[in-house]
Amino acid sequence: MKVIWNINELLAVKRQQLAELRERATQQQNTQNNNCTKCERELAHRVHQLQAQQLKPCELPTTTNVPPSRNASDLLYDNELAGPGWIVIQQRINGLENFNRSWQDYRNGFGSFEGDFFLGLEHIYRLTNAQRYELYIHMERFNGSTYFARYSDFRISRERDEYRLQELGDMTGTAADKLTYHKYQQFSTYDRDTDSGGCAKKYYGGWWYKGHNWHCSFSYILLNLNVIYTLTACTDNEQFDKLCGEPLNVLRERLHDKEQLIETLQRTIALHESNTANINELLAVKRQQLAELRERATQQQNTQQQNNNCTKCERELAHRVHQLQAQQLKPCELPTTTNVPPSRNASDLLYDNELAGPGWIVIQQRINGLENFNRSWQDYRNGFGSFEGDFFLGLEHIYRLTNAQRHELYIHMERFNGSTYFARYSDFKI
Known part of the structure; x- marks a missing residue:
């Protein structure tokens, strides 16, 4: 099939792109220093586990949204880095x-x-405004060296003030004080820029940025703990764009997307193959039905050759007249019509489920010419005829139907030679 051939070509292209992405990921891993850091080792071990289990990146642990309110038992505590009783509000250990x-x-x-997480600004606001808290920041470089910064009074404001970094207090520690510069700044994300510098979009993470004049300097985000996670230490904007702009986790996400696309294409191919088999079965049924229709058409054509190509209606009329004469009945003694009562339930209606699909209400039918349609206003109002032959539903019933809800009108016509025609109107109402 042409569709499957095109999908196979697309599948080959996506596999080539997948190979290129894997090669780029391998190149980035090869640029690591010989002294692999703890974070690098954990990441490499995790990637190795995934490869060994033949798992896709989408099967990594998913994020869990923190509920709007937390009890003390719902918090993560650290009792080793700076003593007992510290609540962990942010953690990044594997990227x-x-x-x-x-x-x-x-x-x-x-x-x-169990991995990376952020407690949530609303929870941090509630904690820091319920009592006084210190802020302890523990950092580890790629070469394994560690640093810390400790601030004596940490507090942020509420959401209507954009969770402003309201207080830090005095700083002590082995790290340089880079956070005090951001004091009094509001929190920014890529979809809510409060720093007028677009820093959250540039550095791929939310923070209390101090941008100015729509400019975001790299030196201002050296202590941004939410910046994009990379395997390379970046020292300026140019190096960030070259080395950190597309880290391994971004490549992994793209790799995941490509693998998902390949799976989708494979499912599409299988679906097309299944549909092809179903179409072949349906085609055989339709061919059988076509043969039956042709046979019926031939039979109808043969019956039309009688009485100098007399039409079906003429033959039925002549037959009926002959019956009347034989019985010495007058035309007035023909079977009278049955008026449709002024009100009908759904069960009193005639439905057609074949000509144009299921659920069509038949409002008029002429199949044998035995019903007189030159009728009075009263007859056309209430309806006449019977469902077994010619009939008209009645104008009052059609009015009630078409004004109760929207209806379409489908008209099916058949010539004496067997050819059929139809007309369909999208909105019918009287």
């Missing part, structure tokens, strides 16, 4: 969680305690 998130995600929180 598997995307921190380039919307305002809603940063408000409610995302991730899981």
